[in-house]
Amino acid sequence: MNQNTEAEILAMIQDPATRDTGFLLLMNTYQKQLYWHIRRLVVCHEDAEDILQETFILVYNHIATFKGESRLYTWLYRIATNECNRHFRNKDFRLKREELLTEHTSELAVGPELENSEDIIRKFQQAILLLPNKQRIVFNLRYYDELSYEDIAQILQTSVGTLRTSYHFAFEKIKKYLVDHD
């Protein structure tokens, strides 16, 4: 997604005549990557669906407050991440983490060539789920979404130095977990 397309979508949403079309275009462009960002954090599909929907409803109702100081997708990630953080607080997520993983990984979405990797994929997710929330968010944004530290810094409103440290700790903890549970 380049800046020009972002600007076009924004212009469509801000014009009352094309608002709905612009919004649908925005959702079709970003919903998958936002869904997976949310799903990796909350694990449960129903929760991920609710948070994704809430994220886009907030965008629809507050698009006028977007000043264009950051990229549109970092703004979307920021709203989605804030909603996830709210979810963690409301549902006492930390206590349910391990239960969630066993409940929601029964149907493994891996291809036939990765069937032997099923176990390592589960362990890897378990290791990520055991991380503190901030480290988990940083690790996911960096490893799965491949965002730059600068973009993550904008999303989480923190410094690049702090993010590098968080990622390093997360990496070390996951590595240790995989070695211990091999």
Added chain:
Amino acid sequence: MIDQKSPVNKNTAEEFEFLRVGKELPYKVPEGFFETMPERTLQKAKVRLEKHKRQVFFKSGFVVFAAAAAILAFVFLLPNHALKQENQLVAVVKPLETPPENAVKSVQPNTEMDDEKTLSAKAPAVASEEENLEDILKNLSEEDLSELLAEYKADDLEEALSSETTNIN
């Protein structure tokens, strides 16, 4: 968006572990989820926006109504209140102009200050009466005084007799 410093792009033994895992996830999404999601979300967003607009409308309507009610109450109640206060003032002032006996009664529901004022207005008259009696007593002769004593004793006797008769009846 891919950063050259990303561990995915590094070829070290540590990252190899991650590369073995790849980016596959052990999660599944219901079929057709991404196709229906945008339209469902749009409908929900519209409903939410309408609800929000209605809330804002009712809130602002309530504020306007409350302000109008306050103004009307002020306009209608202020003259009555002012009239009441005026009447109360008249009620306080009038008894002070009438004889002292009535003044004490009419002023009683008001303040202690007013009571003190009426009493102090009455006090000089009593004092002058006492002075007159003293003067009169000073000017009496011994014979007059003995007559008065006799009258006083006779009064006591009459009182005693009358009380005895009432007890008998």
